[in-house]
Amino acid sequence: MLALPSTRLLLLFGESLPSSRLPNVSRKVWGQTSVRFVSQVNPDNGPLTLSSLGFKSGFEKTNKIKADKIERLDVCNEAPKSKVRGVGSNGIKTVKAVGVKKSLEIESAPFSAKSFSELGLPPLLLERLDTAGFTVPTDVQSAAVPTIFKGHDVVIQSYTGSGKTLAYLLPILSEVGPLKKKSANGESEFEKKKEIDAVIVAPSRELGMQIVREVEKLLGPTDKKVVQQLVGGANRSRQEEALKKNKPAIVVGTPGRIAEISAAGKLHTHSCRFLVLDEVDELLSFNFREDMHRILEHVGRRSGADPRGSIAKWAARRTIMVSATVPFSVIRAARSWGSDPLLVQAKKVMPLEAVLPSGPVNILKPTSGSDSSMRTQAALQSLPPALKHYHSVAKLKHKVDTLRRCVHALDAKCVIAFMNHTKQLKDAVFKLEARGMVAAELHGDLGKLARSTTLKKFKNGEVRVLVTNELSARGLDVADCDLVVNLDLPTDSIHYAHRAGRTGRLGRKGTVVTICEEPEVFVVNKFQKQLGIPIPACEFTEGKLNVIEED
Numbered sequence: 001m002l003a004l005p006s007t008r009l010l011l012l013f014g015e016s017l018p019s020s021r022l023p024n025v026s027r028k029v030w031g032q033t034s035v036r037f038v039s040q041v042n043p044d045n046g047p048l049t050l051s052s053l054g055f056k057s058g059f060e061k062t063n064k065i066k067a068d069k070i071e072r073l074d075v076c077n078e079a080p081k082s083k084v085r086g087v088g089s090n091g092i093k094t095v096k097a098v099g100v101k102k103s104l105e106i107e108s109a110p111f112s113a114k115s116f117s118e119l120g121l122p123p124l125l126l127e128r129l130d131t132a133g134f135t136v137p138t139d140v141q142s143a144a145v146p147t148i149f150k151g152h153d154v155v156i157q158s159y160t161g162s163g164k165t166l167a168y169l170l171p172i173l174s175e176v177g178p179l180k181k182k183s184a185n186g187e188s189e190f191e192k193k194k195e196i197d198a199v200i201v202a203p204s205r206e207l208g209m210q211i212v213r214e215v216e217k218l219l220g221p222t223d224k225k226v227v228q229q230l231v232g233g234a235n236r237s238r239q240e241e242a243l244k245k246n247k248p249a250i251v252v253g254t255p256g257r258i259a260e261i262s263a264a265g266k267l268h269t270h271s272c273r274f275l276v277l278d279e280v281d282e283l284l285s286f287n288f289r290e291d292m293h294r295i296l297e298h299v300g301r302r303s304g305a306d307p308r309g310s311i312a313k314w315a316a317r318r319t320i321m322v323s324a325t326v327p328f329s330v331i332r333a334a335r336s337w338g339s340d341p342l343l344v345q346a347k348k349v350m351p352l353e354a355v356l357p358s359g360p361v362n363i364l365k366p367t368s369g370s371d372s373s374m375r376t377q378a379a380l381q382s383l384p385p386a387l388k389h390y391h392s393v394a395k396l397k398h399k400v401d402t403l404r405r406c407v408h409a410l411d412a413k414c415v416i417a418f419m420n421h422t423k424q425l426k427d428a429v430f431k432l433e434a435r436g437m438v439a440a441e442l443h444g445d446l447g448k449l450a451r452s453t454t455l456k457k458f459k460n461g462e463v464r465v466l467v468t469n470e471l472s473a474r475g476l477d478v479a480d481c482d483l484v485v486n487l488d489l490p491t492d493s494i495h496y497a498h499r500a501g502r503t504g505r506l507g508r509k510g511t512v513v514t515i516c517e518e519p520e521v522f523v524v525n526k527f528q529k530q531l532g533i534p535i536p537a538c539e540f541t542e543g544k545l546n547v548i549e550e551d
């Protein structure tokens with residue numbers, strides 16, 4: 001493992017905290033304490049890059065070779081020196097970016113495809129999608145699938161609950177495993193081999209398991225061993241045994257466990273073709289730095305290759321980075337890791353080189369007052385459009401009661417309440433239960449089984465209020481969740497966006513209520529500004545939510 005100077009590591013997440021006035025807290029990530037670093041960023045230092053690992057020159061060469069490729073580009077009005085060229089047949093404005101390295105041409109991109117078959121997926125995969133009840137691709141899927149098919153490294157950014165998981169799984173399953181496209185002679189030549197074809201990394205066990213279930217849904221019962229989970233908290237020797245016996249083509253896991261098994265020589269990923277970093281901004285945070293180094297260094301590298309040698313010694317790995325929130329530090333890292341990388345958003349594909357530090361991908365950097373439209377656009381890209389946001393002021397000792405009144409006022413059936421500390425979280429569950437509301441706790445101090453059982457009960461509707469901490473903020477997909485409540489404030493607007501995104505998934509209605517004390521209202525105001533959304537004050541009286549008009 002190559003050591004990196006700590007200043008470089010800091011920069012990866014230094015931009016994720018908007019202000020030194022926000023609380024600098026220690027967080028628990030599944031039982032692990034992690035410290036958030038606040039704005040100690042030296043802008044002169046680069047991000048965690050391949051050059052820091054000794055690979056940069058190789059990538060530069062590859063990029064030059066690919067420079068003349070025809071690319072697809074859509075509504076990238078944020079690109080530098082852009083020129084509007086016309087309006088495409090689908091009503092989407094098309095733009096030619098001038099001043100970026102590559103020559104860019106626009107094709108008739110299948111954005112907003114009416115069916116999955118328009119995306120060029122193999123027949124067997126189309127059948128499985130239909131069986132699983134997926135009929136129409138979401139916008140981000142329509143944009144991502146053809147782009148990944150073309151061999152690009154991509155950063156996929158789209159709001160929470162917009163279907164980013166299938167956006168990367170579909171191209172992978174089209175090329176890897178038993179559902180893949182047939183070869184020229186018409187044969188589907190899937191055979192088990194020693195090497196892994198796709199590695200999907202997620203920051204939490206629960207998210208990893210959720211991705212595994214999504215893959216299994218499409219593989220069907222007979223082929224479900226083609227995917228293998230490698231998450232922490234589960235028995236490692238059993239995972240290693242399963243790898244040996246089942247020879248899966250796809251592994252999904254948490255950074256620590258993947259790195260551990262890889263270091264033990266039990267995970268063969270040198271000819272791996274896809275590396276997915278789901279919740280990439282979290283994965284590139286300080287918590288995961290060593291494990292992520294190992295993964296980025298080993299996945300897709302041919303054995304025997306000199307780590308400082310040419311990129312040609314690497315297998316043709318496609319790196320797919322995914323999140324609803326993509327700070328500029330991630331764009332910078334992706335530019336240096338990726339070969340010819342593109343940013344894929346719903347209805348938009350653009351080269352990463354065209355993304356500006358103050359551009360709309362970076363929702364973290366407060367922009368000046370005149371940039372409010374850009375801020376709004378940024379928020380719309382991270383938050384589901386149908387969400388309604390409110391805040392309610394309450395004394396600390398009345399917060400749980402306010403939550404209870406909020407649930408009744410909105411007649412919410414499936415509620416996620418976020419808190420920051422386990423002890424207070426347990427107290428809140430106790431108080432809710434004492435008042436006759438079925439509630440359960442979910443946090444990293446619970447055992448693996450307890451966590452799975454609680455989640456299952458919540459998804460089945462047996463639990464009305466799930467009181468949890470930051471670990472459930474990312475990726476957790478509970479379709480019926482109709483209310484998110486912040487009983488404690490999130491650390492920053494990024495964390496607000498991910499918590500809020502547990503409701504209003506895939507176009508459903510959802511409400512987010514932040515219950516805070518009077519001195520904390522300025523933080524809520526800050527979130528409003530940074531996210532470009534109104535979060536009006538409200539109170540719960542006579543069983544109703546009443547918005548308080550501002551003077």
Ligand SMILES: Nc1ncnc2c1ncn2[C@@H]1O[C@H](COP(=O)(O)OP(=O)(O)OP(=O)(O)O)[C@@H](O)[C@H]1O
Nearest residue numbers: 136137138160161162163164165166324475477506
């Ligand atoms: N084309 C589709 N048609 C119907 N349902 C879909 C489609 N694509 C995804 N879904 C479902 O929508 C839900 C949200 O998808 P997913 O979890 O991939 O969203 P996401 O964008 O990754 O969210 P987050 O940013 O919170 O992780 C899932 O239950 C998924 O199965």
